[in-house]
Amino acid sequence: xxxxxxxxxxxxxxxxxxxxxxxxxxxxxxxxxxxxxxxxxxxxxxxxxxxxxxxxxxxxxxxxxxxxxxxxxxxxxxxxxxxxxxxxxxxxxxxxxxxxxxxxxxxxxxxxxxxxxxxxxxxxxxxxxxxxxxxxxxxx
Amino acid sequence: xxxxxxxxxxxxxxxxxxxxxxxxxxxxxxxxxxxxxxxxxxxxxxxxxxxxxxxxxxxxxxxxxxxxxxxxxxxxxxxxxxxxxxxxxxxxxxxxxxxxxxxxxxxxxxxxxxxxxxxxxxxxxxxxxxxxxxxxxxxxxxxxxxxxxxxxxxxxxxxxxxxxxxxxxxxxxxxxx
Numbered sequence: 001x002x003x004x005x006x007x008x009x010x011x012x013x014x015x016x017x018x019x020x021x022x023x024x025x026x027x028x029x030x031x032x033x034x035x036x037x038x039x040x041x042x043x044x045x046x047x048x049x050x051x052x053x054x055x056x057x058x059x060x061x062x063x064x065x066x067x068x069x070x071x072x073x074x075x076x077x078x079x080x081x082x083x084x085x086x087x088x089x090x091x092x093x094x095x096x097x098x099x100x101x102x103x104x105x106x107x108x109x110x111x112x113x114x115x116x117x118x119x120x121x122x123x124x125x126x127x128x129x130x131x132x133x134x135x136x137x138x139x140x
Numbered sequence: 141x142x143x144x145x146x147x148x149x150x151x152x153x154x155x156x157x158x159x160x161x162x163x164x165x166x167x168x169x170x171x172x173x174x175x176x177x178x179x180x181x182x183x184x185x186x187x188x189x190x191x192x193x194x195x196x197x198x199x200x201x202x203x204x205x206x207x208x209x210x211x212x213x214x215x216x217x218x219x220x221x222x223x224x225x226x227x228x229x230x231x232x233x234x235x236x237x238x239x240x241x242x243x244x245x246x247x248x249x250x251x252x253x254x255x256x257x258x259x260x261x262x263x264x265x266x267x268x269x270x271x272x273x274x275x276x277x278x279x280x281x282x283x284x285x286x287x288x289x290x291x292x293x294x295x296x297x298x299x300x301x302x303x304x305x306x307x308x309x310x311x312x313x314x315x316x317x
Contacts, residue, residue, distance in 0.1 A: 045275035048168060058240055059275055062266040087172040087180075105141040 025067055025068050038080060039064055041094045051094060172273055172281075172292035179206070179281065179289045180271040183254040184261025187238050187246055196287060199235055203310055206281040207257070207297075208269065210238045212243045213277040219296035220253050226302070227256035232310065236260030239269045239277055282306055284313055 017100050024031040036053065042063065044055040052060040063084075084092045096102040161167075174180070183195035199206075207223060209216045227234055236257040238246045243262060250260075263269055272281065282291040290309045293301060 045170070058266065062240075062270055065265075066267075066270055086173060087270060088275065089170055090272075091170055103184075 025064075025070070031071060034077070035068065038071075038077065039065055042067070042084060043092050043094055045092060076129055143232060166294070168276075169294045170275075172289065174273060174281075174289040175292065178267075178287050179254070179283045182237075182261065182268040182271060184237070184263055184268055187236070187243065187260040187262045190262070192241075194235065194261045198259065199233060200287055203232060203285055203286050203313070204283050205232050205234045205306075206237065206272075207234055207284055208239050208272070208274050208277050208279040208281075209260075210241045210277045211240045211249045212241065212316070215296045216278045216299075217253075219278050219298075222296070222298050222302075223256035224254045225299075226297075233258045237263050237268055237274075238261050239274060240266045264275065284308060 010090055025035050040051050042052045044050045044052045044057065044058045044060045044063075046057045047055050050060075051104045065087040066083070067080060070083060075083075081093060083095065085097075088100055089097075090096050096105055098106050155245070157234060175263055179196060181196045183193050186194050205226075209219075223234060223287045232256050236259070238260045240263065243264075246260070246262070250257075261268065280293040280297055281289050282293075283303065284290050291305060307317075
């Protein structure tokens with residue numbers, strides 16, 4: 001029983017160990033933090049629900065290598081995003097930039113909340129105007 | 141009666157989006173941002189002769205097909221016979237980008253299955269693949285005489301796709317038919 005338990009735990013312990021790119025790319029902690037933030041926000045095009053930070057397909061590794069190169073060449077985050085968008089389109093970024101094409105993505109949530117609030121307001125106001133005809137209320 | 145109109149409209153809008161989402165084909169297929177724009181320049185060592193290079197200059201001035209392939213790519217094998225037939229047809233030069241492969245295996249592939257390419261570039265570390273926005277072989281780009289990308293096919297080509305999507309563009313020479 002104990003053995004089984006250890007086996008089971010070991011099984012789950014493997015997954016994080018097998019994860020990707022454990023080597024530090026930069027000695028400078030600031031650059032390393034920037035690098036990690038960027039690669040966690042780039043979609044792996046081959047495995048579209050993962051970032052290139054979480055994926056170990058070679059395309060993700062290639063993209064990480066290119067981003068490391070761009071960072072060490074002193075490119076800004078904006079320039080790195082441009083690099084990716086030119087090649088793969090806006091879809092490659094998990095955090096799409098606010099541009100004409102992606103504007104709807106940014107404003108849609110607020111529009112939906114506004115619309116929902118308005119609908120709720122209408123319903124509540126309508127109900128408040130109704131006479132109370134609940135028996136329990138009348139008797140209480 | 142009128143109180144039902146708004147929810148009904150909302151449901152219809154939802155259904156329309158759902159139908160569009162479900163019927164627009166392969167959801168993984170991304171439109172290439174290069175359509176209508178100049179193809180990215182490349183210069184790669186030739187697969188068959190590392191001392192020579194193949195580059196975008198080689199097909200400037202003619203309509204060409206740029207095919208991204210690899211020996212580890214199962215779908216490329218399915219596509220290969222089509223490329224052989226197309227090359228035999230002699231209507232369009234086919235240039236290959238051998239993506240993330242090993243040279244011996246790629247050479248063996250061409251020896252066994254035939255070589256439809258005018259030349260294949262050997263992109264061993266995938267840099268040109270990234271420049272072209274490649275994310276899954278096979279991918280095929282139709283490039284016109286001015287070096288502008290007219291069309292990109294994700295996945296294996298066949299005659300049906302060729303006649304439907306490529307031939308009209310080759311005839312008209314640009315995307316604004």
